[in-house]
Amino acid sequence: MSALTILRTYAQKADPASIPSSVLFEHTAKSITIIDAYPKSRFHFLILPRASAYPPLTVSNLANLRSLLKCDKDRAKEVLTDLSEDAKRIRTCIEEEMVKRFGFKWAIWTGFHSVPSMEHLHLHVISADLCSPSMKVKKHYNSFHPKLGFFLSLDDVLSWFDATPSYFQTVSQLKKTEYEPYLKEDLSCFHCSESFKNMPKLKEHLQEEWNKMSKREKSKLERKRKRETEENENTNSNAENDPVPPLKKPEQEEDLSTK
DNA sequence: GTTCTAGAAC
DNA sequence: GTTCTAGAAC
Incomplete structure (x- = not known):
């Protein structure tokens, strides 16, 4: 089967449960969610509108954005809001x-490739790390870089419906000619904009950025947990006393939060 | 996506 | 000289 039309065959299945469980994440009456075969981040899913769920729209209307x-x-708006x-x-x-496996949450991007590489509309839901063994070439990276322009967030696309008809x-x-050049732009980190000469260097840096984020978020959670424990102890120990002044944030906390 | 090749990096 | 990488061709 052609790699280019594999998504379409999924979207046309009368019984999505027949899709291998290693591929299918879940399905509803209107959509099929699959696990990307070549994830470009730690989490990467594709949501496809089912071919027969939107009459009179046809599979060719649903070919791409x-x-x-x-x-x-x-x-069109109904498909996108669904x-x-x-x-x-x-x-x-x-x-x-994320919490189960890594102990903290980070951002998740939801959007489309302006120029898709496979047939049938597919919405990417991808964690904001771009750390993955399948992330190999510049084109892969730039196609998800949130500030470049090739990746179109779903919210942006939905906002087009409220703009003027001419817009x-x-x-x-x-237009391909407008969006494809983004894929060739120099490699720059989406966290800090630093530029890199090649993919291995960028990938190493992205991993470091993620490690930093992990540390930062975990210590934030740790401080929150402590604060809540203290508040509970405070409430309990003072339960029979008169009103308690609100807890003051320790100095140390202020410092850490700005780093 | 995979394979091949030129040129860069070491 | 060998290894690695990006980009072109398929």
Whole structure:
């Protein structure tokens, strides 16, 4: 089967449960969520609108964002808002898993590639780390870089529907010539903008950025936990006494939070 | 995505 | 001289 149309065959399944469990994450009447076969971050899912869920839209209307945005505006918006709801649920699952596996939560991006590499509309739900063995070449990295322009956040796309009709017209063309050059831009860290000469150097740096984030977030959680314990002890020990003054933040805490 | 090759890095 | 990497070709 062609790699380019694999998503379409999933989206056309009458019974999504027949999709291998190593691929399928979950499905609803309207969508199918799969685990990306080549994850570009620690968590990377794709949400596909099911081919028969949006009559009279056809599988060719659902080929990509461009083809969808050419359809009746209300119908297109319905597909996207449904995907948005699904994404919200998936993000919650990812966050739970982040806490279970890594002990803290970090950002999750939800959006489309402006120029997709596979047939059938697919919404990326991807953790904001871009650390993965499958992240190999510049094109991979730049296609998810949140500040570059190639990656279109779903919220941005939804905001196009509230813009002027002429803006919607223009932006919904998603011209390849406009977006493809982003993929060739120099490698720069999405956290700190530092630039890198090659992928191995960038990947090493992204891992360091993630380690820093992990430390920062975990100590934040630790301070929160301590504070809550203290507050509880305080409440209990003073339960029979008169009103207690609010707890003051220790000096040390102020310092750490600014770092 | 994988394979091949030129050129950079070491 | 050998290894590594980016980019082109498929």
